[in-house]
Amino acid sequence: MKLTPVMEKFILHWGEMGWRWGINRSVAQVHALLMLAPKPLPADEICESLDVARSNVSNSIKELQGWGLVRVVHVFGDRREHFETLRDVWEMFLIILRERKKREIDPTLHALRECATEAAKSKDADHTTERLAQLIEFMELSSNWADKAQALSPTSAKRLCQLGDKVFRLVG
């Protein structure tokens, strides 16, 4: 697929942003390309469009599949696997939220709890145990929040966002 300047620009930017959030640039670029593609793409078209090695695409796709952001599709009369990403931005967002919670928030909470237990046992300084307790409280609330948000349907998530002010006025 030959890219237009707009597509190139978007793909470059998406790669850059993904990278800032700890996602490999190529992975984010493949994702960006699939978002723009009007139909599922086979790996070699991705190589060609992005001008990267076949192996790179293979690994990037695998990574995106690990996130649940890319699926395989078979095209009639074509032996190659074609790849597509979700069409709904909100659904993608919820998936990423779910994954990052699982990969980062949960282990952090677990580690913090271990730290707190050990700190109590080993009589660490009051300041340490207190600080850990604050962090645990924060992470627990975040965790609950993420659980609930992640369980929303894409449309509910969008509606909640659109509610905007209403939500914040609950506490403001």
Place this chain on the structure above:
Amino acid sequence: MKLTPVMEKFILHWGEMGWRWGINRSVAQVHALLMLAPKPLPADEICESLDVARSNVSNSIKELQGWGLVRVVHVFGDRREHFETLRDVWEMFLIILRERKKREIDPTLHALRECATEAAKSKDADHTTERLAQLIEFMELSSNWADKAQALSPTSAKRLCQLGDKVFRLVG
């Protein structure tokens, strides 16, 4: 400052997590240490505790100051600068939210809008313009949401999180 095993464990984990979110490991470790420290620390104590080079600490601190997460404090009778981080986890969270919005969401929205304008001009495929429009809508809502969240006081943010179910029941 001699670290206890609990402190070490926490610092290591915090460094790891920060790193997964695109923050340099040393930077996150310095931040972790300052969170645990009962009082502001001078740079050389940080070197010693974390066993890293002085220059590394200097740069890490500068980075954290850039985020607004670390401040300089002067201690009577000591020429050295001492560093402390915020005591309130929620305030830290709001600051990070604000910064990341500024650094990542805003530029993305800007780039997306440029893409959309250029796509219209250059008659890119309908699919492309449509996809960009969806992304823009999503990023705009996220941006508004982040603006409002970021403007909350730490206590309000906490209260909003504690409200939990109530908020989600607005749409669920």
Place this chain on the structure above:
DNA sequence: TGGTTATTTCTGTAATTACAGAAATGTTAT
């Protein structure tokens, strides 16, 4: 079966990033 094409895994290299130590700069005191 062997031939053909698709895909993954392996291997080496290039590029980037992290970071220690040295040098330079700035600061305070005498």
Place this chain on the structure above:
DNA sequence: ATAACATTTCTGTAATTACAGAAATAACCA
């Protein structure tokens, strides 16, 4: 001023990460 210490910036190296190309594996077909 210059000595003593504090801090930042520079420079080279080590470690990691990214990634192309080759080799291996798998899938399909005739």
